[in-house]
Amino acid sequence: MDINILREYIPLYKDALFLTMKIGWQGILLSLILGLAGAAILHFRIPVLKAITGIYIEIFRNTPLLVQLFFIYFALPKVGIKITAETCGVLGLGLLGGAYMIETIRSGLESIPVIQTESALSLGMTKEQTFIHVILPQAISMSVPGLLANIIFLLKETSVFSTISLMDLMFTAKDLIGMYAKTIECLFLLVVFYLIMLLPVSILGSIVERRMRYGQFGD
Template sequence: MEWDWAFVWQIMPTLLQGLKITIIASVLGAIVAAIVGLVFAILRRSPVAVVSKTTGFVVEFIRGTPLLVQLYFIFYVLPDIGIRLPALVAGVIGLGLHYGTYAAEVYRSGIENVPRGQWEAAKAANLTTRQTWIHVILPQAIPPMIPALANYLIAMFKETPLLSAITVLELMNQAKSVANSSYRYIEPMTLVGIFFLVMSLISVVFLRWLEERFARRYN
């Protein structure tokens, strides 16, 4: 089957719409993962054993089960108990929770690398717990975390085709729809690969710039 440029331009608007959904899901999923990961990391440091151990179990359980299974559970099982979510919302929550557990380990590592003396200095300065985290600990812990968090962000972007399993009309789902209706697979699937490659490269460049910016700011 020969490459058909006319067909490419015909399907491009549909694929771009799918790409927009993919980017939205990735960005919102990353925000959820960043927040959830930080919450998990802080809770795992709780002096209350029940809180820390329960959080640890939840983190390991989510990390130990496939993302696809979690997406199916959120979108298809939760409605049985009265919780119905739009497909995109369910996808964002699934991505955010799944990668939030990985982000939690990155946060934990970064926080533990902050010298103990910094905690003691904050206590000696009569800073509250909130002030200690915001003004002392996180500014020192964040820069070393960025490369690892960036890798998980890119990995999340590449996992978005799984959202097609819960009817999200992201890039891969749109490409499959076009291919199945036209019986032409080479153009839509090739374009999907190109889109993912380009977006991944742009993400790498942006995150490297962000890493350098944080390094200059806090060093």
């Protein structure tokens, strides 16, 4: 392995990392918003919206991200909806993630005993107040492991972005290999940069998880 080559390539990978993280985290944010909204819709069994949410989950969980991105990036412009590659990445990741986040938060909500709701209702709280102040906070902390797994999964899925010519980590590695054939160096850096992106999330996540558990439950 040639150290000089590594040194030369690192700035390129750094740029790619920033782009990957930017799109990745925006997509994750979108997926969390969708996840909360969808889980609330399912929790309150809101007619019509509930059915739409169900269909949405099935579609996005049962098709590959690659197909979803192609659809958004190449098919939508045919009907007059044009978006940039970056927006497409955020949208694709957010929509895919949303479907998973809904299911994770919903299972958290379902794990809270009904009598907790009844206890809040008996104090005169409305269904909405009960959801926001009593059920959701407990459900979220129950869902932390699942949410974390989703976040890491989504960050890794960003590697598909290269197919819609976003210059993410994967794209950069493939591009450099294609041009200069320094395969080992390029792949080595690819692994290192993915770890740089994901390890802190993983570590931070398990700390958060432990603290939430300690602070709230355990009896």
